[in-house]
Every structure is written in structure tokens, then in C-alpha cells.
Amino acid sequence: MVSLIVASRNSPLALRQVEEVFSLLPLIKYRLLPLSSYGDKHKNISLLDAPPPNIFTKELDEILLRRRADAAVHSAKDLPCPLPEGLTVLALLPAANPQDALVSQHNLPLRKLPHGAAVGTSSPLRRQELLSRRPDLQIVALRGNIGERLQKVDSGQLAAIVVAVCALQRLGLSDRITEILPFPTHPLQGHLAVVARTDRPDLRKIFQPLDVRRTWGRAALVGAGPGHPLLLTRQADIYLRQADIIFYDDLARDIAKTYSATKVYVGKRKGRQAYSQETINEKLYQAVKAGRKTVRLKGGDPFIFGRGGEELEYLQQRLVSVAVVPGITAALSAAALAQIPLTKRGQAASVALLSGHPAHKIKVPQTDTLVYYMAGTTLAAVSGKLLRSGLPPPAAAVCVLNASLPAQSIIRTTLRQLPSLKIKDPLILIVRRTAENDAEI
Incomplete structure (x- = not known):
């Protein structure tokens, strides 16, 4: 019989999630390795202020990579993207209820919370949704496990909190839900994920039946x-x-x-x-x-x-x-078809691929060759920027229209004349910074 060492955060919710996974694999025995993540140890870090993407997974990842555990179970929304090199998601389990819930004092719904009430949340998306409906609310960064979060409501520190419905359901706390909120949620909310090293195909066979991605x-x-x-x-x-x-x-x-x-x-x-x-x-x-x-x-x-x-x-x-x-890409094809070397030994050693749209964001870096995409309607603006950067008005400019297609055409002109062109077709504009190369293009 297979026996695994399974890493997990040591919160009640995380441990319950491990039980949920292995309840679906009754023939697989496991020994639990509970850990405190960086996020668990540093509850002063606000989750509303762009915390590290691996704040809740780093320690578990390291345990796997050191081969001290076979697999780890996570709330899927906690996973960093991408995972650290050498790790993979073996299974993404079907989602539990992905909605958000309000838990409040006196079971008051969101619309009836007192003016300026303090509401706790751990998600920038939830904060945005709360303020879009109640801009008067005071949003407080929420940390701690589910029990600690509920205690902030019970003690009167907060008028309400927003938490995932599935978290309350998994802990048998559905009766604490005041109302289900019509908020968009994280795309992986409600899902559990099993992570292991990429060199464990034996584990992939075990967990694959649980993976919704197999279909x-x-x-x-x-x-x-x-x-x-x-x-x-x-x-x-x-x-x-x-x-x-x-x-x-x-x-x-x-x-x-x-x-x-x-x-x-x-x-x-x-x-x-x-x-x-x-x-x-x-x-x-x-x-x-x-x-x-x-x-x-x-x-x-x-x-x-x-x-x-x-x-x-x-x-x-x-x-x-x-x-x-x-x-x-268009720059390479347009230059080649117009027989313009984007680089040339001793003359052009750097190339910039630039957007020619919108006009107010046009840039002129210090590179030898400049290639502008999407410049058909902004030729005057591009010309003006280039001239103001110090390029001479007679400097050559080449427009390649419909590169590689039957309607391809090449217009060779100068920066001075560029604004007079009236072009509707897609084009690539190629300009050399050095005057001695103008004859080439």
C-alpha cells in the first residue's frame, strides 16, 4: 500500500483540505507534515498591498524540493504563477462553492452596515467590490486563520468581514454566513491543488483521477x-x-x-x-x-x-x-523583404522595436535602427518625435506596407516628407539614426 508524506500549512482550514483530498483516495495512506508558512508567521504583512506571490507556499515548496515530502496540498488560489522550477501541479480538484460571504455583527447585510463601518478583507478585489457598493466603508486588512478572523467580528473589532464561502463550509461554519455577495472572485477560488516535484510520475498516476484538467x-x-x-x-x-x-x-x-x-x-x-x-x-x-x-x-x-x-x-x-x-515578426519580415539590414557590422549594432501608437506614447531610444509598428495613422507624430530627438530632416525613412502579402509595397522617403504620406494599410516604419547609412535604406 502506498504511503506518502504530505506537507500542508498548519491552519485548521489547511488541515481540513488535506483530509478532503485523501478522502477521495481511500487506498492511499499518508503522514502529515504541517508547517507554518512565511505568511502565517508574519501576520503584520497586509494582503492588500501586493505581498510576495509565494507568501503562503514558499516553505512547502522548499520541503518538496529538498525531498522531505512527497506532495503538498494548497488552496489553488495561493499558488504563485509560475511555480518554482522543478515543481508541478499534479491535480486541480473540482471547485467547491467559489463565492464570497459576508459575516457581520447582528447579521446585518452589506447595504445595512452602519455608515463608515470597519469591514475586514484580505483581497484587493474584494476591497474594490466593497467600495464600489459602499464607498463610505472603512476597509481593514484582514489576517489570520478563519477562527481568528471571525473573532474580530465577535469581539466588535470589525463590523463585518468578507471570506470565501468554501472556507466556512469546509470548517462547518456555514451558519455564520450573513449573505452571499455578488462579487467576482479569484478564478481558482474553491479549488484545491496538489503539488509535487516534476520527477514524480508515480504520483501523477495516483492523483490524476482527481484532476479536473484531464477532460x-x-x-x-x-x-x-x-x-x-x-x-x-x-x-x-x-x-x-x-x-x-x-x-x-x-x-x-x-x-x-x-x-x-x-x-x-x-x-x-x-x-x-x-x-x-x-x-x-x-x-x-x-x-x-x-x-x-x-x-x-x-x-x-x-x-x-x-x-x-x-x-x-x-x-x-x-x-x-x-x-x-x-x-x-513584422519587423524582421518587412526589413528582409525591403532588403534593409537591421544590423550591420561597424554601422548598426542595436535595434529597437517600438509601438507607433498612440501618438502621445511614441518613444525614441538611442539605438542605431528604429522600427515602428502600427504607425500608419501617426506618421506625423513619429516624424516630429524623431526630428526633435536630433535626427536630420533628410534622414531616410522606409514604410513597408502589407509585408509578404500580394499587396506589399515599399515607400522610401525622408523624415521631412513622412507626414505628407496618406496611408491606410498596415505598415512598418524603419529609420536609421546614422546619416551615413541612409543610402542603404
Whole structure:
């Protein structure tokens, strides 16, 4: 019979969570290794002021990495993202009630709390929601285990506290709930997570039946390159052929339509956006949870002005495993197709990839070559910034429109003449800082 050493924080709630996990694995014996986390030892640290992401997990992580324990059980929302190198989540258990609850003196609901009442919370999101409904309230940083938090209400130190419904339910304290609050909550609230070293496939087999992610699909952030199908990578093609659903941007439209998956346009063009970024993030997450092989197809490279980093973080925070497939970014393709070396020995040793939009955020760093994305509607502003930075008016500027596509065109002009161009198509602007290189571009 398998016997494991299982690390846990030593609070009553944490210990109950371990019991909950192993009640689902009756044939697995375990010995508990209770620990005080850094957060448990330092209750003076406010959780409302961006505490370390591993405030409740660091000691348990170290125990695992030192091989003094086989696995650790956590509230999933306490996990840092990403986990320390060498650790992995073996199982994400189904969520208990993910809602928030108000516990108050005299069972007063939120709307009836006295004006200026002191309300305790440990979450910036909860603080925001409280103040959006009752801006008069005094929000107090809440620390301690559930019993200690309830005592602050019972003793009159606080008029009310906000805590997770599942925490009260797990401890048999549901009768303390005054009301369920209609607040958005942490995406992993209510979930428990089992963490172990990555070199323990034997444990993965034990805990996999508990993992809700076994029915999930997979996610991939895929770079479509500049748009020409032959400049798509072979790896990108594999993911696209296997996809059940493709969420694609405007510049990846022609590539997306050649694949048989369900296609969802989520692009932005000329100020018109199909969906907000928050909605796109959630659509990706829900597609994965529905068991679909999900591809987010982005023009160029996912991590160059494509918000791929935001989408990656959003999914990883929800414990979705994400593959990232690089793509040829527009700066490289535009320069190569226009036969402009972005670097050249003895002449250009540094390159900056910059956003040309919005106009008031345009930057001019001290690099030899400057490449501006999304500058079609801000050429005058870019030109003005470059001239004021000291570049001469005759300095060469090259606009590459629709790089790699049949409609590709290249306009070679100067900084002085740049504002006179009237361009509607997507473009890349390339400028060299040194005048002696102007003839090259």
C-alpha cells in the first residue's frame, strides 16, 4: 500500500483540505507534515498591498524540493504563477462553492452596515467590490486563520468581514454566513491543488483521477508570421491542423481560413475591436475547459505587440498548460523583404522595436535602427518625435506596407516628407539614426 508524506500549512482550514483530498483516495495512506508558512508567521504583512506571490507556499515548496515530502496540498488560489522550477501541479480538484460571504455583527447585510463601518478583507478585489457598493466603508486588512478572523467580528473589532464561502463550509461554519455577495472572485477560488516535484510520475498516476484538467483541451499561442502562408512555421501548421477552434486576428485572416477548425474572429482594425481583451482571454479559457484543442493565432510573433503575454498569464493563472509557437515578426519580415539590414557590422549594432501608437506614447531610444509598428495613422507624430530627438530632416525613412502579402509595397522617403504620406494599410516604419547609412535604406 502506498504511503506518502504530505506537507500542508498548519491552519485548521489547511488541515481540513488535506483530509478532503485523501478522502477521495481511500487506498492511499499518508503522514502529515504541517508547517507554518512565511505568511502565517508574519501576520503584520497586509494582503492588500501586493505581498510576495509565494507568501503562503514558499516553505512547502522548499520541503518538496529538498525531498522531505512527497506532495503538498494548497488552496489553488495561493499558488504563485509560475511555480518554482522543478515543481508541478499534479491535480486541480473540482471547485467547491467559489463565492464570497459576508459575516457581520447582528447579521446585518452589506447595504445595512452602519455608515463608515470597519469591514475586514484580505483581497484587493474584494476591497474594490466593497467600495464600489459602499464607498463610505472603512476597509481593514484582514489576517489570520478563519477562527481568528471571525473573532474580530465577535469581539466588535470589525463590523463585518468578507471570506470565501468554501472556507466556512469546509470548517462547518456555514451558519455564520450573513449573505452571499455578488462579487467576482479569484478564478481558482474553491479549488484545491496538489503539488509535487516534476520527477514524480508515480504520483501523477495516483492523483490524476482527481484532476479536473484531464477532460480539458489544450491551448497554444501561435505566431502566424507576416501573413504569407509559406512564412508560417511547420510547428504552427501542426497545431492549426489539429485545432478544434482557432481564435484569429485580422492580419492572420488569410491563414486561418485555410484550416478546417471552427474559426472565431477576435481582431482589431482601425479602432474597431471585435471583443475586449478580457473577453478574448475568457473565451480562450472556456474553450480549453470545454475540452477543445484551442489555438490563438496572432499575426507575426505572439509576444511582439500582440498581447500574447497577457493571454499566456491569464491562462497560466488558471492552471492551463500553454504551448507557445514563435512567428516571424513584422519587423524582421518587412526589413528582409525591403532588403534593409537591421544590423550591420561597424554601422548598426542595436535595434529597437517600438509601438507607433498612440501618438502621445511614441518613444525614441538611442539605438542605431528604429522600427515602428502600427504607425500608419501617426506618421506625423513619429516624424516630429524623431526630428526633435536630433535626427536630420533628410534622414531616410522606409514604410513597408502589407509585408509578404500580394499587396506589399515599399515607400522610401525622408523624415521631412513622412507626414505628407496618406496611408491606410498596415505598415512598418524603419529609420536609421546614422546619416551615413541612409543610402542603404
